[in-house]
Amino acid sequence: EAGVAQSPRYKIIEKRQSVAFWCNPISGHATLYWYQQILGQGPKLLIQFQNNGVVDDSQLPKDRFSAERLKGVDSTLKIQPAKLEDSAVYLCASGTNRGKREKLFFGSGTQLSVL
Amino acid sequence: SQQGEEDPQALSIQEGENATMNCSYKTSINNLQWYRQNSGRGLVHLILIRSNEREKHSGRLRVTLDTSKKSSSLLITASRAADTASYFCATDGLAGGTSYGKLTFGQGTILTVHP
Numbered sequence: 001e002a003g004v005a006q007s008p009r010y011k012i013i014e015k016r017q018s019v020a021f022w023c024n025p026i027s028g029h030a031t032l033y034w035y036q037q038i039l040g041q042g043p044k045l046l047i048q049f050q051n052n053g054v055v056d057d058s059q060l061p062k063d064r065f066s067a068e069r070l071k072g073v074d075s076t077l078k079i080q081p082a083k084l085e086d087s088a089v090y091l092c093a094s095g096t097n098r099g100k101r102e103k104l105f106f107g108s109g110t111q112l113s114v115l
Numbered sequence: 116s117q118q119g120e121e122d123p124q125a126l127s128i129q130e131g132e133n134a135t136m137n138c139s140y141k142t143s144i145n146n147l148q149w150y151r152q153n154s155g156r157g158l159v160h161l162i163l164i165r166s167n168e169r170e171k172h173s174g175r176l177r178v179t180l181d182t183s184k185k186s187s188s189l190l191i192t193a194s195r196a197a198d199t200a201s202y203f204c205a206t207d208g209l210a211g212g213t214s215y216g217k218l219t220f221g222q223g224t225i226l227t228v229h230p
Contacts, residue, residue: 033217033218035220040222041223042203042221042222043203043220045217045219055217091157091158093158102163103148104218105160107157108156108157109156111155
């Protein structure tokens with residue numbers, strides 16, 4: 001089966017600019033997650049979708065970050081305006097069913113550098 | 116916030132040796148999962164152990180879980196150079212809790228296996 005697709009692979013921007021990341025989960029997966037992974041740390045959950053509804057966005061800095069999942073499939077994560085501390089890898093993951101407590105499938109991530 | 120704490124932070128061994136990584140967590144869990152991350156890539160699921168299980172095997176992997184001590188260990192036997200990667204534990208919280216339905220990752224252990 002095809003994996004989780006993310007683009008772009010790398011992005012370099014200056015602080016205060018805007019940036020958007022795209023994720024296409026595995027076909028049929030109901031849950032979609034965005035994680036932020038700062039160098040040397042474990043992934044930190046930003047937002048979780050179940051189909052096209054938000055389940056948890058408690059750790060999403062809503063003053064600058066936004067995310068949507070159109071028609072319960074693809075998702076975009078946007079940062080506007082970016083800060084230096086947003087430099088990280090942004091990982092998208094998907095799963096089959098929140099209730100089953102199954103494993104997550106991760107994309108390769110988008111590495112963001114904010115200068 | 117990070118739920119799991121891995122120990123050691125870094126581990127360097129020779130090919131053929133066994134590698135043991137430990138994970139401690141703070142709150143009650145539904146299950147605990149281990150993931151591997153190769154440099155510059157996304158995370159790959161290795162194994163899931165439920166809270167009512169004490170030990171689980173998958174190929175050269177052995178995972179133990181002690182819920183009374185809130186700890187888990189991952190053992191990789193007969194390690195290979197290709198096992199070089201970062202290893203993360205992730206916990207899935209109990210229903211009704213604030214971490215229900217989302218994976219919370221630890222800081223990870225960097226494993227280097229020398230040929």
